[in-house]
Amino acid sequence: MAVFVYAENINGVYKKAAFEAVAYAKAVADQAGDTVTAISVNPTDSSDLLYKYGASNVINIKDEGLKSFSAKAYAQAVSEVANGNIIVFPHTTDASSIAPMLAVMNGFALITNALAAPESLSPFQVKRRAFSGKGFMHAKAEGNGVIVTVSQNAFGVKENAVSGSEEVKNLSVANEDTKVISHEQSSGKLDLKEAEVVVSAGRGMKGPENWGMIEELANVLGAATACSKPVSDIGWRPHTEHVGQTGKAISPNLYIAVGISGAIQHLAGVNSSKTIVVINSDAEAPFFKSADYGVVGDAFQIIPALTEKIKAIKG
Amino acid sequence: MKILVCISSVPDTTSKINFTADKSAFDKNGIQWVINPLDEFALTKAVKLQESQGATVTVINVGDAGTEPVIRKALAIGANDAVRVNLDPKDSFSTAKEIAAVAQNGGYDLILCGKESIDYNGGSVPGMVAQLLNQPFVNASVGLDVNGAEATAVREIEGGKETISVKLPAVIAGQKGLVDEKDLIIPNMRGIMSARTKPLQVVEPTSSEVKVQGVSYDSVPPRAAVKIVSPDNLDELVRLLHEEAKVI
Numbered sequence: 001m002a003v004f005v006y007a008e009n010i011n012g013v014y015k016k017a018a019f020e021a022v023a024y025a026k027a028v029a030d031q032a033g034d035t036v037t038a039i040s041v042n043p044t045d046s047s048d049l050l051y052k053y054g055a056s057n058v059i060n061i062k063d064e065g066l067k068s069f070s071a072k073a074y075a076q077a078v079s080e081v082a083n084g085n086i087i088v089f090p091h092t093t094d095a096s097s098i099a100p101m102l103a104v105m106n107g108f109a110l111i112t113n114a115l116a117a118p119e120s121l122s123p124f125q126v127k128r129r130a131f132s133g134k135g136f137m138h139a140k141a142e143g144n145g146v147i148v149t150v151s152q153n154a155f156g157v158k159e160n161a162v163s164g165s166e167e168v169k170n171l172s173v174a175n176e177d178t179k180v181i182s183h184e185q186s187s188g189k190l191d192l193k194e195a196e197v198v199v200s201a202g203r204g205m206k207g208p209e210n211w212g213m214i215e216e217l218a219n220v221l222g223a224a225t226a227c228s229k230p231v232s233d234i235g236w237r238p239h240t241e242h243v244g245q246t247g248k249a250i251s252p253n254l255y256i257a258v259g260i261s262g263a264i265q266h267l268a269g270v271n272s273s274k275t276i277v278v279i280n281s282d283a284e285a286p287f288f289k290s291a292d293y294g295v296v297g298d299a300f301q302i303i304p305a306l307t308e309k310i311k312a313i314k315g
Numbered sequence: 316m317k318i319l320v321c322i323s324s325v326p327d328t329t330s331k332i333n334f335t336a337d338k339s340a341f342d343k344n345g346i347q348w349v350i351n352p353l354d355e356f357a358l359t360k361a362v363k364l365q366e367s368q369g370a371t372v373t374v375i376n377v378g379d380a381g382t383e384p385v386i387r388k389a390l391a392i393g394a395n396d397a398v399r400v401n402l403d404p405k406d407s408f409s410t411a412k413e414i415a416a417v418a419q420n421g422g423y424d425l426i427l428c429g430k431e432s433i434d435y436n437g438g439s440v441p442g443m444v445a446q447l448l449n450q451p452f453v454n455a456s457v458g459l460d461v462n463g464a465e466a467t468a469v470r471e472i473e474g475g476k477e478t479i480s481v482k483l484p485a486v487i488a489g490q491k492g493l494v495d496e497k498d499l500i501i502p503n504m505r506g507i508m509s510a511r512t513k514p515l516q517v518v519e520p521t522s523s524e525v526k527v528q529g530v531s532y533d534s535v536p537p538r539a540a541v542k543i544v545s546p547d548n549l550d551e552l553v554r555l556l557h558e559e560a561k562v563i
């Protein structure tokens with residue numbers, strides 16, 4: 001039961017989600033008594049990085065036509081080289097665009113947002129995120145092939161070094177329907193979905209001018225920043241930072257929520273965080289019911305003080 | 316221009332999610348149903364294209380008769396007509412297949428969807444529809460212009476944005492940003508009245524093939540009681556995060 005995994009890269013550089021997907025594929029392969037083959041499109045990073053997480057083979061697709069992203073063309077390319085009946089993807093924007101197209105091409109079942117290693121392989125069954133984090137579903141695949149996308153930060157980036165080999169495949173997939181006109185990557189910012197620590201703030205911050213202290217705390221922690229929906233609706237923060245049922249679903253190791261009430265829609269996107277800290281002036285804020293640690297008080301005093309204390313221990 | 320908007324009927328966002336006693340299914344008792352919030356962005360975008368370009372907007376829903384109030388709401392928002400495929404959908408693939416079957420004969424220039432439904436969070440139907448129809452697909456779209464036989468879509472990528480020109484017909488899956496939140500249309504009395512007389516066609520499903528089954532469901536286990544730390548003792552918070560939770 002050969003296991004394939006899509007190792008996503010951005011401009012040739014592997015993403016953390018790619019390592020997590022490879023680690024997941026390795027767990028599946030160990031269950032199946034087989035090996036992992038990773039597929040990547042035009043990577044520049046070394047394949048050693050993928051061997052480290054358990055890929056025994058790496059297929060590097062070289063295709064000038066795939067220099068820019070097209071879900072359909074990428075699905076076509078992966079379909080040409082993925083020669084097995086289990087294919088793992090990270091649940092990133094690109095990968096979760098390719099996976100449904102590939103599933104139809106190959107006639108495979110598709111299970112998205114997997115949260116753990118499979119419960120069984122034949123039939124393939126796995127626990128997945130559902131109801132926007134308000135419940136879990138144990139999903140079973142029908143038929144002979146399955147594609148599974150792994151929810152980011154759910155399984156973890158587990159090292160499992162194997163010796164591997166690399167193969168280059170030259171393809172030229174037709175890519176005529178879509179054309180990338182421009183690509184803007186804001187550099188230096190930590191990707192919210194990949195971040196292990198997230199500092200998030202809500203309407204309790206009163207205005208965008210007060211976000212400096214949130215960013216500073218995030219900086220000290222090596223964290224990404226996020227916000228509640230009203231904050232991005234009013235335009236205090238970009239909507240790419242909005243987490244929750246209608247925003248991004250995240251599962252960092254540590255989620256610090258400042259001046260956020262903890263409405264059910266907000267919780268839906270963050271309640272799979274491993275540890276939740278809530279800072280709120282209202283002791284009755286619903287968020288305290290879903291938190292591990294809470295501080296009742298004024299964020300404008302607490303955040304700068306907390307930042308100093310963390311700076312001190314980080315030395 | 317003909318636009319097809321895919322609408323999913325989902326539990327209202329404030330719904331508590333419960334499962335049947337044997338955990339084999341979602342418990343629909345007491346649930347209020349709404350248009351999937353991400354689909355609302357797609358629908359509003361379509362209605363805007365209807366106003367600016369004279370497009371006709373058809374909404375499609377795969378669902379049993381219980382979803383008709385949600386379809387009527389979509390009509391009240393401004394869609395011209397609606398199709399309901401009479402099937403209580405069991406997975407993304409069966410849903411996509413029915414949508415593609417209707418789209419196949421409809422000659423739509425553009426199919427708009429929300430990028431994910433907030434119930435089963437599959438995020439799979441739009442891409443599957445695109446592949447079944449052999450059309451290009453742009454996911455997570457936060458901007459869209461249509462110009463004749465071509466569209467320009469902006470999609471969100473990790474840490475940035477990408478602007479893409481797409482040959483029509485195409486499938487675009489949108490989210491907040493496709494239109495502004497403040498521009499979402501709330502149906503007025505006239506819309507609600509006219510929705511009652513707009514055509515809602517019911518068609519029978521073409522197949523019942525399912526690729527994924529929900530075997531069982533679990534609720535989210537409650538967290539242990541919160542530990543409250545005094546704002547005057549933040550050293551204790553730092554200690555707990557460092558030594559107990561081991562997250563910093």
Ligand SMILES: Cc1cc2nc3c(=O)[nH]c(=O)nc-3n(C[C@H](O)[C@H](O)[C@H](O)COP(=O)(O)OP(=O)(O)OC[C@H]3O[C@@H](n4cnc5c(N)ncnc54)[C@H](O)[C@@H]3O)c2cc1C
Nearest residue numbers: 202203204228229244245246247259260261266281282299
């Ligand atoms: C269809 C739909 C979808 C939605 N999707 C989402 C979603 O995806 N994500 C999301 O976040 N919301 C979502 N919402 C909105 C959600 O219901 C809440 O309105 C929102 O989460 C509240 O944001 P908030 O906590 O920042 O603001 P508020 O509710 O205004 O709460 C602000 C909090 O800050 C505290 N505070 C004030 N001053 C201070 C201070 N000085 N120090 C410390 N604390 C202070 C207050 O006590 C309060 O608890 C959705 C709503 C709907 C209807």
